[in-house]
Amino acid sequence: MAERLEAKHRGGTLASRKIEYREEDDPVEVCYERGWTDGLPVTPPTDARVLRMLAGTKRRPDELVGRIPPYLGPCTVEKVAVNAVMAGCKPEYMPVLLAALEATLEPVFTLHGVLATTYFSSPVIIVNGPVAKAIGMNCGINALGQGNRANATIGRALNLIVQNVGGGRPGEADRATLGAPSKFTLCFAEDESDPEWEPLSVARGFPRGASTVTLFQGHGVEAFVDQKSRTAEGLARSMAMSLVKIGHPRLTQSARAVLVLSPEHYAIFREAGWDRRRIERALYEATIRPGKEILAGLDGVGEGVPASRAEEQVPKFHEDGLMVVRAGGRAGLFSAILPGWLAGRNRLELQPVTKEVRVS
Amino acid sequence: MWMRDPTAETTAVKRPRVKPPASLEGLTIGLFDIGKTRSDEFLNQVEKRFAERGLKVKRFGKPTNSKVATPEIVRKVVDEADAVLIALSD
DSSP: OHHHHHHHHHGGGOOSOEEEOOTTSOHHHHHHHTTOSSSSOOOOOOHHHHHHHHTTOOSOTTOEEEEETTTTEEEEHHHHHHHHHHHTOOGGGHHHHHHHHHHHTSGGGOHHHHHHOSSSOEEEEEEESHHHHHTTOOOSTTTTSSOOHHHHHHHHHHHHHHHHTSOOOBTTTBOOSSOOGGGTOOEEEOOOOOTTSOOHHHHTTOOTTOOEEEEEEEOOOEEEEOSSOOSHHHHHHHHHHHHTTSSOTTOOOOEEEEEEEOHHHHHHHHHTTOOHHHHHHHHHHHTEEEGGGSBTTGGGOOOSBOGGGTTSEEESEEEEEEEEEEOOOSSOSEEEEEEBOGGGGSTTTSOOEEEEOOOO | OEEEOOSOOOOOOOOOOOOOOSOOTTOEEEEEEOSOTTHHHHHHHHHHHHHHTTOEEEEEEOSOTTSOOOHHHHHHHHHHOSEEEEEOOO
């Protein structure tokens, strides 16, 4: 009741257009009819809900966060809140969502291309620092799966903003040939429980204890299984065997990937004293192959590198193209690969982006 | 009963498409390379074919397919070509 009264009193402060519907109409169906959903039901953005969502940030509702591709729709903090309501977010997720949105709007993230591509990609969100625990994110068992509200709805809200504010609709500006389930949401936190492990945020230049979001242009999940390797060297070479298969074993275009390292696989590296840098370097080196083994046309398979590269040692990834992130449940010698967008071949023009989460 | 609009509340403006030219004779045909792998190979072939027919061709492009053409690039095409062919290739 208090919220309803507040909505009545303060609803007038909201700038977004009122969409009226009849009492006998189901507001969830109204959202479907207007094309505002990702195919799953959304929570109707009533004044009370939007006002409650706005309480999750100290930023002014009329502040312009940016223009959202593909049609460069202006997006205020209020529009973020409206879409966050629809996605099912809690108000305390707002700072993470705002940081994620701002990260995607950095030119080097190339959000327009990520949306418009025929490839499988969409924004992947990796959260580091105390905010992840504060809002109850999952970095453990089933971290890449369903069941956690923050993981599920922050990623979903970001994609809804691109669809609703940016106008990026599937089959229209979104030209994905097949798409991927990760286009609904792919958002998780890194497991930072081991003080010896350098979190992704620190590797990307932020101090320990800072809360960040890292946005990656990718999709997932591809399984990596090795239940038998017991040495760090063997496990790295084993992982490389799966990593080179991204897209196609002879393709060197993706050039970036996230490897989500499970606790049991991490334990093998940790036992050998390998840190993040050493793991990433070993994977980079183990995914370099002689050009003559991956030539276009070999065995009648058209895909591959041109004959001019036969004598080269051809890397699958950029030197900084692999990001290892720790997550997952304690049991299972499985890790996960999140392949990057094919346009990743343009190393300087397309990069992951990390932003600090501002709680104020 | 109401809820709030989650869109940018902008309205698309419908503009009639420019009619394709009846003939390419005497026109400058822009060949626009979107920056995708092997787009240039495709356009080289197209340019060759147009040249064989005695048509005037001008090349345009952007460095990468992952980013949209800037307004300056689009303006240049509008100013310098009468028709444009955009290459999408892999």
